[in-house]
Amino acid sequence: MKLAVLISGRGSNLQALIDACAKDEFPAEIALVLSNKADAQGLHRAAQGGIATAVLKHTDYANREAFDRAMSERLEEAGVDLICLAGFMRLLSDGFVKRWRDKVINIHPSLLPAFKGLHVHERAVEAGVRFSGCTVHVVRPAMDEGPIIAQAVVPVLQNDTADDLAARILIQEHRIYPMAVRLIAEGRLRIGAERAIVDAPEP
Ligand code: GRF
Structure with missing residues (x-):
């Protein structure tokens, strides 16, 4: 199963997921770490784990819906099956939650x-x-x-x-x-x- 992990900061839960996925028998891998903050510490953890990262700054978008649409595109490109919020400090729009129903935790x-x-x-x-x-x-x-x-x-x-x-x-x-x-x-x-x-x- 392909995961995306969405973060805004420290990323200690991201680290726990990276460590779990590193085990052979763990049935998931992290395909993408996405942050809305360019300086999130978690981005370094991802890079260290050789995981693809993306930064989408919510301030670059006109509104929540536009930001969420951009995130959805990026997540679709990465082919993720499950989105794990881990200290992601943005509320998600109804449209995003509907698009990914039962696939965001x-x-x-x-x-x-x-x-x-x-x-x-x-x-x-x-x-x-x-x-x-x-x-x-x-x-x-x-x-x-x-x-x-x-x-x-x-x-x-x-x-x-x-x-x-x-x-x-x-x-x-x-x-x-x-x-x-x-x-x-x-x-x-x-x-x-x-x-x-x-x-x-x-x-
Ligand atoms: C955690 O306490 C989590 O439960 C909350 O935000 C914090 C994120 O910490 N949603 P980290 O970035 O995973 O270290």
């Missing part, structure tokens, strides 16, 4: 549907929740919504700062993102309108 650093949006860890610490975590989900037009593919839970400790919590969750992100891609690449995920169901592995 995202990782979010909370236990969705709790704490959608930005400043997730600050908000979790402030709310005094005892557990948080991360979610990989299928992308639907509304932000941070869509069928859940995988989640991991971590404790929130009494004296945690937002950074402490972010670091604890990030370790789990790097574990479950490749796991979610594997489920899809192995054809083990049935995606419905609201929910996704994982089929048991072949005995």
Whole structure:
């Protein structure tokens, strides 16, 4: 299965996917890393892994739809089957999500549907929740919504700062993102309108 990974910055989840794809038995490869920022650190990670990169600056386009159309063209050219958002800080237009329905997945650093949006860890610490975590989900037009593919839970400790919590969750992100891609690449995920169901592995 051919992946595209869309990034805007650090790219540590991209790195986790690069590392997973480097393993012989992993059923996917990264065909393209696309960034909307020319200075995204993740672009260096891709180059180091010998992966094709593209930079499309959203500021070069008249509106979101035009930017998304340009992305779609680039993704089609690369022949990708699955688009992994990994710290990609742009909202996607309905047109894009429709064009790639059930083929775009995202990782979010909370236990969705709790704490959608930005400043997730600050908000979790402030709310005094005892557990948080991360979610990989299928992308639907509304932000941070869509069928859940995988989640991991971590404790929130009494004296945690937002950074402490972010670091604890990030370790789990790097574990479950490749796991979610594997489920899809192995054809083990049935995606419905609201929910996704994982089929048991072949005995
Ligand atoms: C991660 O915490 C991810 O869950 C969120 O943005 C952050 C991206 O980090 N969507 P990185 O660029 O993968 O290091």
